[in-house]
Amino acid sequence: MPDYELLELVLFRAIPRQDVKPLAHLLLETFGDFNAVVSAPIAQLTKIKGVGDTVICELKIVEATAQRLARARILRKHVISSWDAVLDYCHTVMAHRDTEQFRILFLDRKNVLIADEEQARGTIDHVPVYPREVVKRALEMNASALILVHNHPSGDPTPSTQDIQMTKQIGMAAAALGIELHDHLIIGRSRELSFRSEGLL
Numbered sequence: 001m002p003d004y005e006l007l008e009l010v011l012f013r014a015i016p017r018q019d020v021k022p023l024a025h026l027l028l029e030t031f032g033d034f035n036a037v038v039s040a041p042i043a044q045l046t047k048i049k050g051v052g053d054t055v056i057c058e059l060k061i062v063e064a065t066a067q068r069l070a071r072a073r074i075l076r077k078h079v080i081s082s083w084d085a086v087l088d089y090c091h092t093v094m095a096h097r098d099t100e101q102f103r104i105l106f107l108d109r110k111n112v113l114i115a116d117e118e119q120a121r122g123t124i125d126h127v128p129v130y131p132r133e134v135v136k137r138a139l140e141m142n143a144s145a146l147i148l149v150h151n152h153p154s155g156d157p158t159p160s161t162q163d164i165q166m167t168k169q170i171g172m173a174a175a176a177l178g179i180e181l182h183d184h185l186i187i188g189r190s191r192e193l194s195f196r197s198e199g200l201l
Helices: 003-014 021-031 034-038 053-072 080-094 131-140 161-176
Strands: 101-107 113-121 145-151 180-187 192-194
Touching: 003 021, 003 034, 003 053, 021 034, 034 053, 053 080, 080 101, 080 145, 080 180, 080 192, 101 131, 113 131, 131 145, 131 161, 145 161, 161 180
Parallel strands: 145 180
Antiparallel strands: 101 113, 101 145, 180 192
C-alpha cells in the first residue's frame, strides 16, 4: 500500500468524518515518507496545523506497533541467520530519530538474541558511550557476544573517528573478558554501515 493511502487510513481513525487528504499531503511533504511521519518527535508534529492529540496518539500507536513487530522477529532468534530482520528492526527503531541513540544487542553463545537495550541517547551528532559500562552490562546479561548499533540523524552512516576509536575500545575490553564483538552497525536514513563488512573490526 502506498505511503499516502496508509497515512490516510491512520488519520481517518483519528479524525473520522473529515477529509484527511490535505493533512496526509502536508505530513508527507513535511517529513518525507510514512516512516518519518510516524516516528517524528511529538514537538515537531504539534507544529503541523491539523495535528492534535488524537492524531499524535494514533501515529505513536502505529510506531510502537511497528517496533514491537520488528523486535519480535529477532528476539530469541539466531541473529546471524536472521540478519535481514535485524537490519529491519534497527532501521524501524532508529533510522528516523532526530538525535543519536546507542543500542546493544546481547547474544548468547549460540548467537541467539537474548536482549536488546538502549544504552544512551545523545544530541544530533554525538552520543556518549562508555566501554566499561557496555562490558559491565554484557556481564550482567551473561552475554557471549555483542552487536553495537547507533544511528546518524544526518542520514549518512559513515563512521567518525570517534566512532572507530570507541568501537576498538569496546572490542578490546570485551575480548579481555571473553566476549566477542560481532559488529557495530551505524544506521542512516536509507542505508546502514557494518564495521565488520568495512573491515573496521
